[in-house]
Amino acid sequence: MPKSPRFQPVQPVRAYQRIVEQVEEALARGELTPGQRLPSERELVTQFAVSRSTVREALRVLESNGVVRSRPGDPNGPEILPFSQSALRKQVARLARVDELTLSELIGFRMIMDGAAIQVASRLRTPEQLDELEATLVAMRAAIDVDFDAFSEADLAFHELIARISRNSLIQTCNEVVRGVVLGLISDKIAHAPNSRALMLESLHHHAEVVDAIRTGNGHAAARIARQNMFDYYAGYVPDTEQATLLALIED
Amino acid sequence: MPKSPRFQPVQPVRAYQRIVEQVEEALARGELTPGQRLPSERELVTQFAVSRSTVREALRVLESNGVVRSRPGDPNGPEILPFSQSALRKQVARLARVDELTLSELIGFRMIMDGAAIQVASRLRTPEQLDELEATLVAMRAAIDVDFDAFSEADLAFHELIARISRNSLIQTCNEVVRGVVLGLISDKIAHAPNSRALMLESLHHHAEVVDAIRTGNGHAAARIARQNMFDYYAGYVPDTEQATLLALIED
DNA sequence: GCCGCCAACTGGTCCGACCAGTGGACTAGG
DNA sequence: CCTAGTCCACTGGTCGGACCAGTTGGCGGC
Numbered sequence: 075m076p077k078s079p080r081f082q083p084v085q086p087v088r089a090y091q092r093i094v095e096q097v098e099e100a101l102a103r104g105e106l107t108p109g110q111r112l113p114s115e116r117e118l119v120t121q122f123a124v125s126r127s128t129v130r131e132a133l134r135v136l137e138s139n140g141v142v143r144s145r146p147g148d149p150n151g152p153e154i155l156p157f158s159q160s161a162l163r164k165q166v167a168r169l170a171r172v173d174e175l176t177l178s179e180l181i182g183f184r185m186i187m188d189g190a191a192i193q194v195a196s197r198l199r200t201p202e203q204l205d206e207l208e209a210t211l212v213a214m215r216a217a218i219d220v221d222f223d224a225f226s227e228a229d230l231a232f233h234e235l236i237a238r239i240s241r242n243s244l245i246q247t248c249n250e251v252v253r254g255v256v257l258g259l260i261s262d263k264i265a266h267a268p269n270s271r272a273l274m275l276e277s278l279h280h281h282a283e284v285v286d287a288i289r290t291g292n293g294h295a296a297a298r299i300a301r302q303n304m305f306d307y308y309a310g311y312v313p314d315t316e317q318a319t320l321l322a323l324i325e326d
Numbered sequence: 327m328p329k330s331p332r333f334q335p336v337q338p339v340r341a342y343q344r345i346v347e348q349v350e351e352a353l354a355r356g357e358l359t360p361g362q363r364l365p366s367e368r369e370l371v372t373q374f375a376v377s378r379s380t381v382r383e384a385l386r387v388l389e390s391n392g393v394v395r396s397r398p399g400d401p402n403g404p405e406i407l408p409f410s411q412s413a414l415r416k417q418v419a420r421l422a423r424v425d426e427l428t429l430s431e432l433i434g435f436r437m438i439m440d441g442a443a444i445q446v447a448s449r450l451r452t453p454e455q456l457d458e459l460e461a462t463l464v465a466m467r468a469a470i471d472v473d474f475d476a477f478s479e480a481d482l483a484f485h486e487l488i489a490r491i492s493r494n495s496l497i498q499t500c501n502e503v504v505r506g507v508v509l510g511l512i513s514d515k516i517a518h519a520p521n522s523r524a525l526m527l528e529s530l531h532h533h534a535e536v537v538d539a540i541r542t543g544n545g546h547a548a549a550r551i552a553r554q555n556m557f558d559y560y561a562g563y564v565p566d567t568e569q570a571t572l573l574a575l576i577e578d
Numbered sequence: 579g580c581c582g583c584c585a586a587c588t589g590g591t592c593c594g595a596c597c598a599g600t601g602g603a604c605t606a607g608g
Numbered sequence: 609c610c611t612a613g614t615c616c617a618c619t620g621g622t623c624g625g626a627c628c629a630g631t632t633g634g635c636g637g638c
Contacts, residue, residue: 086398090386094390098420101423102423127379127382130379130383131382131383131386134342134383134386134387135386135387135389135390137387138346138387138390138391139390139416139417139420141420146338157420157421157426161417162414162417162418162421164391165391165413165414165417166414168350168391168393168409169409169414169496169499171353171354174409174495175495175496179493179494179495179496179497180496182494182496182497183494183496183497183500186438186439186442186497187438190438190442190575194571194574194575197574197577198571198574241431241571242431242434242435242571243426243427243431244421244427244431244432244434244435244504245431245434245435245438247421248435248500252496319446319450319493319494322446322449322450323442323446325449
């Protein structure tokens with residue numbers, strides 16, 4: 075039976091889109107690498123044989139996607155940027171903002187991702203990396219005496235290290251993105267909580283437990299502790315009705 | 327100790343960015359909802375008191391972010407779109423294209439996400455949802471006799487159902503996005519594999535095992551089977567050196 | 579040799595114009 | 609009265625030219 079040809083719905087392709095595609099393809103083929111410069115807008119006008127408005131619309135799209143950055147007056151032209159999470163984060167943030175995403179979903183996601191990363195890390199970690207983990211604990215302890223932002227940063231370093239040990243940068247990226255969105259939603263409440271310092275100390279304690287479990291190679295326990303930790307840390311901000319779903323993630 | 331004020335690096339804000347922000351804020355406040363229309367470009371020119379070029383650059387950014395869609399000649403103006411994964415997928419795809427992301431990382435991510443979703447689903451599923459899962463298995467079996475695309479679609483329906491049962495749309499979105507990227511990378515190879523049909527049958531068998539484990543409420547086993555299934559399905563396309571990392575995800 | 583000025587760019591914004599296409603109103607026909 | 613066809617006001621897409629503020633690198637004065 076010959077397959078009937080699947081016709082694609084034809085939609086007019088705008089000129090600026092073609093420019094965007096050409097640039098992205100050049101990037102995909104490696105002809106453009108981060109740090110390189112694009113020709114100036116007026117030069118692109120002649121190369122693409124379109125008007126400057128069209129070139130600029132294409133550049134705006136590339137810019138909003140985090141591909142390039144234009145600076146006024148820069149004689150070198152727009153710069154090709156290395157990949158950044160910012161665009162990805164923006165998309166997830168919008169997902170959360172449209173309320174298609176609840177806080178409990180975000181936290182549940184982090185419980186899963188972080189737990190899995192810790193489980194893998196406890197298997198793959200080298201002795202040196204274990205030392206690094208211990209060092210981040212010390213840094214977290216010191217940061218508590220500064221302020222919440224400092225602690226938050228130290229906590230981020232811990233999770234980044236975990237993700238790096240687990241050798242999966244996608245986990246790392248997703249964790250950071252979701253973490254950023256969650257903090258954007260409730261960091262104010264946490265920072266101004268009356269027992270802010272106590273919360274940080276408790277969080278530190280949990281992190282130390284996780285490192286202990288990683289040291290003994292008990293990935294299962296480490297993951298469980300990590301999930302429990304995250305639940306305790308955020309549960310107060312999650313409606314009771316949704317807490318049950320999160321609790322389902324801890325038991326195993 | 328008074329906190330020293332943290333000055334933000336001041337950077338010029340472009341006019342079109344202000345427009346984008348205003349629209350996104352209106353969206354966040356619920357003043358704009360999907361399906362509604364924006365005023366026409368020329369009307370926006372007067373409302374924002376900028377030139378049409380500026381308005382258009384803002385619209386291009388919004389359009390590339392999947393927020394609105396402009397159609398030539400439409401007297402109703404640009405349309406506010408419901409959220410779509412396409413923009414999110416584009417970002418992840420770019421992440422993969424820049425080769426910051428290897429196939430094994432993508433697959434490892436899916437093993438984690440899908441395993442976790444199945445584990446939660448086995449705890450939260452209702453009898454009706456179990457019936458639905460059985461139904462998707464039947465659909466998958468039927469799709470095998472059509473072609474790989476049909477099977478792929480049925481498989482997608484299965485994972486969508488799992489994610490829905492697990493009550494976390496972020497898992498669902500991430501799964502679909504990453505799944506789409508992975509398929510974009512190797513679907514050709516799979517579809518044209520000589521033993522394509524055998525692969526599909528084996529995959530179906532694994533899915534049935536997962537459903538069995540879900541029926542008995544053994545979430546742990548279900549997750550393990552699911553991860554093993556995904557590993558078997560994709561391992562052939564992953565370099566040997568990276569397979570070890572993936573295997574670490576299966577054992578527990 | 580160093581330092582400060584200047585001119586040739588850059589990108590950001592504005593204006594006015596033309597085109598092909600859309601869709602609603604309006605009209606001719608039933 | 610309702611339907612079907614026409615038409616036109618208006619849409620977005622693209623173009624070209626213009627001005628401005630800012631950056632940069634080289635040139636000239638010290």
